Amino acid sequence: MADDPRKGPRRRGQVLEQAILRAALDELAEVGYHGLTIDRVAARAHTNKTAVYRRWPSRAALAVAAYLHVATDEELPDTGDLRTDVLALLRGAAQRIGSPQGGILHVLAAEMGNEPDLVRTIRDQVIDTGLTRWLTVLGRAVARGQARPEALSPRIATVAVDLLRHEYLVRGVTTITDNTVIEIVDAVYLPLVRA
Structure with a gap:
């Protein structure tokens, strides 16, 4: 349990969303859309997948939100x-x-x-x-x-x-x-x- 990357200070709101979007961008850059998974994004953002799904209901929505986050x-x-x-x-x-x-x-x-x-x-x-x-x-x-x-x-x-x-x-x-x-x-x- 001590090695669980999701453990640590609890983030909420914008801070958590920024971490998830950054993690999704990094995943897209590394593995592309085909390899993008909510589990990997959640682990990379040090959160759980429920926190991701609560904001973006699908992998497509998350990928596009990550792109828009930096594009606009x-x-x-x-x-x-x-x-x-x-x-x-x-x-x-x-x-x-x-x-x-x-x-x-x-x-x-x-x-x-x-x-x-x-x-x-x-x-x-x-x-x-x-x-x-x-x-x-x-x-x-x-x-x-x-x-x-x-x-x-x-x-x-x-x-x-x-x-x-x-x-x-x-x-x-x-x-x-x-x-x-x-x-x-x-x-x-x-x-x-x-x-």
Whole structure:
């Protein structure tokens, strides 16, 4: 019993959630989604699996929450200029793609075909979270008169990040250059949304 990693000071709330998400990220990086188990995450986080299941009802929900934990912790840009804000958003996304989080996204994307729960969770959480961020930035630009109101649709708002994902997931590019980011923004996104 003395060697039980779950024994020690009791953690609750945010502290425990952070430990579980960090453990899930580490497990995803080491064994991928296929090897991810709630038991291993719980042991790594020094807690029990009930504490994990209480917060995330499935392996898919935990994996996506772990990815989102590191992927959306940045503040939304609000410089007053649409181009500057969109470049900042897209550069942040490109940077994440080249980071360990990008590797986790790639692992999750590779498993989507075999896991209906994972597909649903990614659609409901990752895509919706990204959509909200893009609609917020674009909505601010509409309010300033820098973008046309008709551009505030999900497909138009996220086309830049969709093109970035295409580079990564379909074309297999592991490092997105700044020239690619600028081209997507200047040649595709801004002409599409500007007033």
